[in-house]
Amino acid sequence: MPSPKKRVPKAPAAVTPDILELPLLPLKDVVVFPNQILPLFVGRPRSIAAVEEASRSRHPLVLATQRNPQLEDPSPDGVYDIGVTAEIVQVLRLPDGLRLIVEGKHRARLEGVRDASDTLRARATVLVEDEREAGTQEEEAAVRSLLDLFEEYVRLHPKLPMETTQALVGVEGLGRLADIIAAHLTLRPAAKQALLEKIDPRERVEAVAKAISAENQVLALEKQINSRVRKRMEKHQREAWLQEQLRAIQQELGSRSDDISEAAELKAKLTAKKMPKEVKEKAFKELGRLERMTPLSAEATVVRTYLDWILALPWGKTSKDTLDLAKAEQILEADHEGLVKPKNRVLDYLAVHQLKGDLKGPILCLVGPPGVGKTSLARSIARSLGRKFERVSLGGVRDEAEIRGHRRTYIGAMPGRLVQALKRAGTSNPVILLDEVDKMAADFRGDPSSALLEVLDPEQNAAFTDHYLDVPIDLSQVLFLCTGNDLYAIPGPLRDRLEVIELAGYLEEEKVGIARRFLVPRQIKEHGLKAVQLPLNDAVLGRLVRDYTREAGVRELERQIAALCRKAAREIVAKGPSTVFKVDETTLFAQLGVPRYARDEASRRSMVGIATGLAWTPSGGETLAIEVSLAPGKGGLQITGQLGDVMKESVQAALSYLKAHAQELGLKPDFQAKTDIHVHVPEGGTPKDGPSAGITICTALASAFTRRPVRHDVAMTGEITLRGRVLPIGGLKEKSLAARREGITTLIVPRGNRKDLSEVPEEARRALHWQLVSSMDQVLKLALAPKKATDKQRRAAEREVPAMEEWHEHMTKQ
Numbered sequence: 001m002p003s004p005k006k007r008v009p010k011a012p013a014a015v016t017p018d019i020l021e022l023p024l025l026p027l028k029d030v031v032v033f034p035n036q037i038l039p040l041f042v043g044r045p046r047s048i049a050a051v052e053e054a055s056r057s058r059h060p061l062v063l064a065t066q067r068n069p070q071l072e073d074p075s076p077d078g079v080y081d082i083g084v085t086a087e088i089v090q091v092l093r094l095p096d097g098l099r100l101i102v103e104g105k106h107r108a109r110l111e112g113v114r115d116a117s118d119t120l121r122a123r124a125t126v127l128v129e130d131e132r133e134a135g136t137q138e139e140e141a142a143v144r145s146l147l148d149l150f151e152e153y154v155r156l157h158p159k160l161p162m163e164t165t166q167a168l169v170g171v172e173g174l175g176r177l178a179d180i181i182a183a184h185l186t187l188r189p190a191a192k193q194a195l196l197e198k199i200d201p202r203e204r205v206e207a208v209a210k211a212i213s214a215e216n217q218v219l220a221l222e223k224q225i226n227s228r229v230r231k232r233m234e235k236h237q238r239e240a241w242l243q244e245q246l247r248a249i250q251q252e253l254g255s256r257s258d259d260i261s262e263a264a265e266l267k268a269k270l271t272a273k274k275m276p277k278e279v280k281e282k283a284f285k286e287l288g289r290l291e292r293m294t295p296l297s298a299e300a301t302v303v304r305t306y307l308d309w310i311l312a313l314p315w316g317k318t319s320k321d322t323l324d325l326a327k328a329e330q331i332l333e334a335d336h337e338g339l340v341k342p343k344n345r346v347l348d349y350l351a352v353h354q355l356k357g358d359l360k361g362p363i364l365c366l367v368g369p370p371g372v373g374k375t376s377l378a379r380s381i382a383r384s385l386g387r388k389f390e391r392v393s394l395g396g397v398r399d400e401a402e403i404r405g406h407r408r409t410y411i412g413a414m415p416g417r418l419v420q421a422l423k424r425a426g427t428s429n430p431v432i433l434l435d436e437v438d439k440m441a442a443d444f445r446g447d448p449s450s451a452l453l454e455v456l457d458p459e460q461n462a463a464f465t466d467h468y469l470d471v472p473i474d475l476s477q478v479l480f481l482c483t484g485n486d487l488y489a490i491p492g493p494l495r496d497r498l499e500v501i502e503l504a505g506y507l508e509e510e511k512v513g514i515a516r517r518f519l520v521p522r523q524i525k526e527h528g529l530k531a532v533q534l535p536l537n538d539a540v541l542g543r544l545v546r547d548y549t550r551e552a553g554v555r556e557l558e559r560q561i562a563a564l565c566r567k568a569a570r571e572i573v574a575k576g577p578s579t580v581f582k583v584d585e586t587t588l589f590a591q592l593g594v595p596r597y598a599r600d601e602a603s604r605r606s607m608v609g610i611a612t613g614l615a616w617t618p619s620g621g622e623t624l625a626i627e628v629s630l631a632p633g634k635g636g637l638q639i640t641g642q643l644g645d646v647m648k649e650s651v652q653a654a655l656s657y658l659k660a661h662a663q664e665l666g667l668k669p670d671f672q673a674k675t676d677i678h679v680h681v682p683e684g685g686t687p688k689d690g691p692s693a694g695i696t697i698c699t700a701l702a703s704a705f706t707r708r709p710v711r712h713d714v715a716m717t718g719e720i721t722l723r724g725r726v727l728p729i730g731g732l733k734e735k736s737l738a739a740r741r742e743g744i745t746t747l748i749v750p751r752g753n754r755k756d757l758s759e760v761p762e763e764a765r766r767a768l769h770w771q772l773v774s775s776m777d778q779v780l781k782l783a784l785a786p787k788k789a790t791d792k793q794r795r796a797a798e799r800e801v802p803a804m805e806e807w808h809e810h811m812t813k814q
């Protein structure tokens with residue numbers, strides 16, 4: 001058992017009176033100060049020998065720190081010149097060395113170190129310090145500030161207990177205080193050594209104070225950093241913990257475990273998807289919200305749907321334009337028969353855009369009656385550009401939200417139709433057809449056409465906002481086309497942005513051509529037939545057009561062809577594939593039944609009180625029979641057939657004209673007094689209006705009163721004034737096509753419409769006999785046949801038509 005050595009009086013081996021030679025214990029990285037007691041472990045043989053010698057001789061040791069702590073066996077000059085003398089308080093022998101407790105005594109200046117055989121020996125001057133108290137005020141201040149600094153140091157130091165400061169109570173002497181404090185500092189050995197080397201106590205106090213205050217700053221900083229790091233760590237931990245809790249709760253609530261992976265999947269998709277920065281930011285914000293929501297909640301579904309929409313949109317992905325005018329022409333030609341003018345307009349439009357390199361400019365709008373190929377022409381335009389084609393049907397749209405989408409706060413909110421079309425197209429530069437723009441309507445839910453204004457404005461549509469997506473969408477690459485039946489039903493400001501191309505309707509010959517080239521082959525294919533099984537010649541097709549359809553376009557015609565195909569299919573299934581289903585003009589009746597619109601030549605007689613007018617409707621031109629019947633009465637007037645105000649007024653104007661011209665017509669001045677008049681315009685179910693039936697009404701009235709029949713092959717259109725002038729009307733082209741369809745040969749039209757004749761298709765212009773009139777009496781001359789005219793007389797009258805004046809004379813004399 002090792003026991004503490006008893007302290008013995010010093011008996012140093014004196015070299016000279018002041019210099020002692022003592023065993024040297026080199027220290028690796030410890031600096032020992034006077035009055036410091038500390039444990040040391042000694043393992044090196046020479047060090048052990050030094051300790052053994054000191055404890056044997058009961059002399060003090062010299063402790064000096066190695067300049068290089070790495071060295072196992074330092075040379076005589078490998079230690080600092082200033083060390084301390086020390087006494088061994090306790091030695092404990094361990095298998096691999098000694099464990100000592102030493103107490104530093106005095107500073108020692110090493111005058112020389114000698115390498116004795118088993119130890120190092122130092123010749124040292126012992127620097128005994130007189131323990132004087134702080135004398136001057138200055139010294140007192142230095143002491144106090146040193147104590148304050150040290151207190152601060154202990155407070156900041158993570159490992160020093162607060163009691164450490166207690167050790168200083170009652171310490172006497174300036175230098176001693178500085179030594180004790182220095183011993184407590186955790187400084188690098190070199191820094192400590194520097195303090196040890198301060199022999200002068202006042203200098204030492206100063207140096208120690210400097211060292212502490214530097215240390216204090218570092219410690220304060222360290223503490224700050226630590227607390228910040230801890231706070232951050234705590235926040236992270238808190239969040240992780242809460243997330244974990246949330247997940248547990250969600251699992252408790254029965255949600256699927258793949259919700260988390262779903263969010264991760266969405267995240268991956270969003271990261272990979274190319275989209276504008278703004279959109280991406282918004283999407284990630286929503287994703288963040290989604291992650292915090294209960295997966296099965298309604299709200300989460302809303303956000304998920306939103307993100308799906310964002311992911312589904314093309315965001316700048318475009319298809320390559322293949323605009324080549326020659327090719328475009330070929331495609332338009334291949335898809336459509338006729339339509340020469342519209343096709344040329346389209347090609348002009350495309351040519352401009354090819355030159356300009358972009359598609360900004362007026363929007364093309366195809367206007368015409370149903371079934372004339374507007375939608376299908378638009379599709380061809382997309383094909384010739386090599387772009388995706390999407391149709392947005394606007395018929396019946398009343399709600400602005402249909403265009404712009406609903407805000408997400410509404411249940412079942414959806415993006416508007418444009419965004420939906422973009423999604424379907426999958427590119428940002430499709431051709432979008434706004435079909436039936438004329439059939440939108442405004443009501444309390446807003447005006448869809450005003451939303452379209454923004455869409456169609458090339459200056460604004462680069463940042464179109466859909467309420468649902470709530471991010472700007474670039475529509476500037478889209479080529480918009482519109483279609484409509486009635487140009488004037490398109491809201492004004494919208495119409496203003498459109499470049500209108502009119503498709504008027506087809507003549508019989510054109511329809512036959514379309515049927516031969518397109519409709520018949522298409523229907524034959526759709527019904528699984530072969531062309532040889534159902535041969536249809538032009539005569540049959542002509543019959544179909546004439547007797548079974550009455551339309552400007554070709555839809556009904558296609559339906560009739562389809563009906564024939566069905567009959568053929570049935571027969572071929574019954575009789576075998578080699579059957580040829582023969583149809584000719586005469587068997588058509590057996591296949592399709594009674595011709596719906598056959599012109600019954602017999603019923604088309606010239607009759608009293610019935611005149612044929614012409615009307616323009618959004619579905620093309622139409623003939624309009626106006627009937628007048630007279631009965632004994634008191635001069636009453638009845639008008640039926642759902643006539644509008646303008647048309648009713650036309651009746652009044654016509655009557656007034658007749659009264660004013662009674663004499664010329666061979667009527668008594670009071671011809672109307674004892675008669676009740678009934679004017680009717682079939683079909684009574686369809687509302688009609690407009691001034692253009694004026695001359696027809698007047699003719700029918702004149703016929704009824706004069707008992708002169710109206711020529712059955714004449715149709716007329718024109719507005720009438722009280723003085724009997726005939727004013728121009730609109731829609732001449734459509735009206736003339738309708739007249740042709742109905743087998744009319746002579747057309748009476750206002751002279752003022754002469755300029756519009758050039759619009760009428762060549763064929764119709766030549767086939768019809770045109771009578772341009774400027775006054776009502778001219779109309780009556782042309783339209784009324786002589787009383788009870790025989791066919792012979794009538795033909796004679798007809799021949800005389802050009803010589804109107806004489807004919808008129810002749811008639812009125814009767």
Ligand SMILES: Nc1ncnc2c1ncn2[C@@H]1O[C@H](COP(=O)(O)OP(=O)(O)OP(=O)(O)O)[C@@H](O)[C@H]1O
Nearest residue numbers: 335336337369370371372373374375376514518554
């Ligand atoms: N000139 C033509 N050549 C070939 N086919 C045609 C022609 N005109 C019309 N068609 C065919 O007639 C059918 C009807 O045309 P489409 O649907 O384009 O009519 P629309 O003008 O858009 O009518 P709506 O106003 O009713 O929408 C289509 O199948 C189309 O292919």
Ligand SMILES: [Mg+2]
Nearest residue numbers: 374375435483
């Ligand atoms: Mg259409």
